[in-house]
Amino acid sequence: MRIINLIIISVVTIAAITFNVIFASPIAKNLIEKYASAAVGARVEMRELKVDIFALSVVGKDLQVTNPGNTMKNLFEVARFAFKLDLLAALEKKILIEEASIENVRIGTARKYDGKIKIDPKKKKITINNPISNLSDYKFDFKNENIFNTDINEMIKSLDVEKYIKGDLKTISEINKLKTQGTELSQKWYKTITETRYDKDAIQFAEEIKKINFNYTPDVSSIAKIQSDIQTILKVKEKTEAIIKDIDSKKNEFIADYNAMETSVRELEKVTREELNEILGKMNLKEISFDDIGSLIFADGFMNNVDKITSSFYKIRSFVPNNRGKVKKVKTKEKKVKKKFVFGQRGYDVFFPDYTTYPDYHIKKISVSASGEGSDIKNFPTVSGSIYDIVSNQDLIQKPLRIETKVILPILEDLSLSLNASFDRRDGKFLDFYNVAADNIPIKNLNFGGLYGAPKKLLDSDGKIDGIVEVGNDVFKTKFDMNLNNIDFEFDETQTLNEFSQILKEIFQSVKHLNMGVDFSVLNGKPSLHISSNLDKILYENINRIFMQKLLKFKTDFEKRFNSYISGPKKELLSQISADKLKNLSFLNDKNKIVIEQFKFSETKLKEAQTKLESIKKQIEENTKNKLIDETTKRLKKIF
């Protein structure tokens, strides 16, 4: 009897091993191929499938899934896939896979033979529920929200661009006014300088003084001459002083005109600043807020596509398994209701709130790799990454589903992009997070149109992107930061630019680094978009700089021109006047000195002459008296 048992056990064991080694794999392969082909509607085949019933492992090679739309092509091809089931979990009818791998997935590869299959019309076609049909009802409709000023015409109207292009600016009229004022002044002073000839007068005066002969003879006749000379000298002195006074008054007038001109220039500066601030204010650049311009440039495009963008994220949600199976319940303080015993009923199950069990299925890790090898798709990206914790109920493992991938994009010079995502379904959260990061993105040869001084092309730049997306039932948030460095623009140098376009060109020329942040969120149905960038700062700084430069240039030009008209002659005039004045003064002083000396000498001589004359007079008088007395005496003697 024991031998029979042994034989039976041995036979069963050998049969099981034989089945496992010889039959299990082909049977599983055929079954999978048959049902998968029926499900896809085209041939699904594998070169090899190894199933180990005892080890609960499956390894497949060269899986090809034919594209039902084009049976000479594969939907995708997998070089190797492998996974192993956990035995203990399997005993509980649960699927637990520690690690699975799907290697070298290739999409759109060509088939060597037709992958068409005959579908029995009698057989009910196997339909697979399209997860896309389970889309969330979440719908975005921003058309009526009116939160974005995206009307470009309205924006242009408010900015009054035409006015600036035409040059109808206060600054321009103020500049013209100043130009007129400057021209008038320069003409006036040119005329004044040309017409003013003080030197002639000075020479004339000098000549008049030169004519004076100071060698007076000490006689009475000299007195009149000396007095006449003194009068001449005083007259010249008076005239010279009048010239000096005139020079001083003209000088003061000139300084007043010059100051008035400077005040006008300062006034222009003030007007320009005010107008610039007004323009910047209209462009909302004063507060360095990018809302209007950001919305103007980006919001339209963004909002037009927001439904597509968001719905694609909500499509992904339908692929993430929802929690099912036994859910860990939160402990409550509620009193347990005593079960009423019914005779014949074999007791009742006691519930332990904190107990955990294997989820219905749990794949801890799947390593996936995909490449463009053999694919018809050009520049197929190379993808490698892992998917963690695909589980029927995340509450049982307290971990969200995570995806970590590295993507190399040949289309962008083998740009390396990292994409991480997590799908959290714990405690009814229903939250998805995406994180995208990429460095050294080559952004090249982007056309800008080249109108109004804008660049023709963005030749080259290094890009960097970092962004997150949060998707929930009542929330959609996305925050992206994009940085462009080493920006190099190409401009159309043949284009004739007006002043406004020139400014625009200068602005673009100064842009070497650009960053842009998009912060879009929808909370409880209320959307908000904030686009930030350093472009506003660049615009503000550059417009300010260019305006100030232009103003400074104008000021310098004006001063230069004004000086060339006024300042040169002014200097010349002043130096001439000063020189003449000094010359005349010194000459006059010298002459005056001589005249005064001569005058004094003449006065002395005059006094001497007068004294002499007096003494002669007295002598004459005495002599005359004596003579008269003598004569009289003689005559009287004669008489008497």
Added chain:
Amino acid sequence: MFIIKLLSNFFKLFTKDNNPTQVGLGFAMGFLISFQPFTLLSVIFFFIFWIIKVNKTAGFISLFIFKFVAFITEPLIVPIGSLLLEGIPALEPFWTSLRSAPIIPYTKFYNTSVMGGLVVGIVGFIPVTLIFRKLYIIYKEKYREKIAKSKFIKIFKGLPIVNLFFKINKTIN
């Protein structure tokens, strides 16, 4: 064939010399299993019962008898299980860890009837072994001969169907 073998062993139990301890253990195993509903635990107990050297006939007789007893005493067994599973809070973490462990939940230990039956089975295992061992010794010494020589047994042995049964049993052996 199994039934013939079982009946044969049944007769052997009452007519031949058997180890009293094995008989006692057989009864105790039957007692233990009969207080269990059909779960992984009862399967394990049955497997143990099958592989260890105990009197299988005694076990089956015990199983048959105590199944009725267990059914009748169910209202007493369930409160015992309930007390252990729900009445002692200190044990709750232990039960939770067992509930979370693999395979063990298949024993349905968290059922009040299973737990109560297990407690009764374990507690009663040694007393039942000792009692039935003693009873079998008493039977062997005092009543076996008398019963073997009784008229009822003689008539029973003379029945053609019984003779046929013994012939078949002899052929099998």
